[in-house]
Amino acid sequence: MKGHANQILGxxxxxxxxxxxxxxxxxxxxxxxxxxGGEVDIVARDRDGTIVFVEVKTRSxxxxxLPQLAVTSRKQRQIAKGAxxxxxxxxxxxxxxxxxxxAVLLHDDKNFQLEHIVNAFDLAY
Numbered sequence: 580m581k582g583h584a585n586q587i588l589g590x591x592x593x594x595x596x597x598x599x600x601x602x603x604x605x606x607x608x609x610x611x612x613x614x615x616g617g618e619v620d621i622v623a624r625d626r627d628g629t630i631v632f633v634e635v636k637t638r639s640x641x642x643x644x645l646p647q648l649a650v651t652s653r654k655q656r657q658i659a660k661g662a663x664x665x666x667x668x669x670x671x672x673x674x675x676x677x678x679x680x681x682a683v684l685l686h687d688d689k690n691f692q693l694e695h696i697v698n699a700f701d702l703a704y
Contacts, residue, residue, distance in 0.1 A: 592637025592683040593620055599681065599693055605631065609665070617661030621681075630676040632662040634699075637683040646682035647696060659702045678702070 597607055605623040608630075612619045621633040634654070636646035643649070650658075658678060666672050680699035684692040 588637050588639055588685065589635070591685060592681075593635045595683055595691060595693060596633065596635040596681040597621060599695060600633070603695075608669075612661055612665050614661050614664035616664065617657040617659065619658055619661040619665060622662075622665055628674070630666070630671055630674050631679050632658060632665070632676065633679045633681055634658050635681045635683065637685060639685050641684070646684060647680050647694070647699070650680050650699065655700050662702070 593610065597610065600621065600623050601607060604626040607621060607623050609622040610620065612622055619632045620635045621631075623631045623633060625631050634650050636649045638646045655678070662676065662678070666674070666676065677698050678700050680696045682694045682696065686692075
């Protein structure tokens with residue numbers, strides 16, 4: 580049952596993150612992109628035309644620390660692999676791209692805190 584609750588929490592966080600991105604001028608290109616090597620929660624284009632690969636981390640409390648701290652170097656590599664696959668499939672290797680993290684702390688259905696960390700990490704292999 581816990582896994583299902585985490586899925587619901589994660590989905591709610593992604594909905595809030597997508598709404599935030601759209602409200603601030605981003606265009607959502609794809610959500611929940613999965614490939615053999617990695618995954619990306621949200622692929623968007625910012626107002627400058629940069630492709631933005633967004634990792635969304637959602638928590639209902641701070642027992643396990645700030646949500647953004649869950650984006651470990653291992654997770655960053657998975658996101659980067661997913662991003663490279665997405666760019667390849669969408670002929671985007673000549674476009675500028677970056678990695679953002681959106682951290683969501685859900686207090687209840689109506690109250691939440693959202694932090695958008697632009698250029699949160701670099702593609703490092």
